[in-house]
């Protein structure tokens with residue numbers, strides 16, 4: 067296990083998921099080397115729910131972190147916890163194309179990708195209208 071995946075497992079212990087009963091944890095790191103954890107936080111008004119990945123990224127950015135270089139995401143189920151589309155878009159805002167993305171499962175297995183595996187042809191402030 068790598069350190070970031072370990073942190074993501076720790077984060078999912080704090081999941082607030084009474085509606086889906088699915089626990090997700092995430093952890094990110096950036097230029098400072100600090101690690102920021104996030105977990106999914108649900109709401110009775112389902113649209114107000116937020117994913118673990120965005121909690122971790124927003125915590126990092128709100129505390130002044132830059133150049134997020136890696137994110138780990140894991141869940142309490144057998145399948146691998148791949149980020150949803152909204153989270154992939156947020157990742158593309160704050161991470162470079164070659165940033166690491168680790169995706170885990172409850173068996174403490176994980177797969178390694180880079181961001182542009184997750185979201186090819188990404189829509190960013192640099193690429194708006196420039197890709198064919």
Ligand code: ZN
Pocket residue numbers: 117118119120149150151152153154
């Ligand atoms: Zn998401």
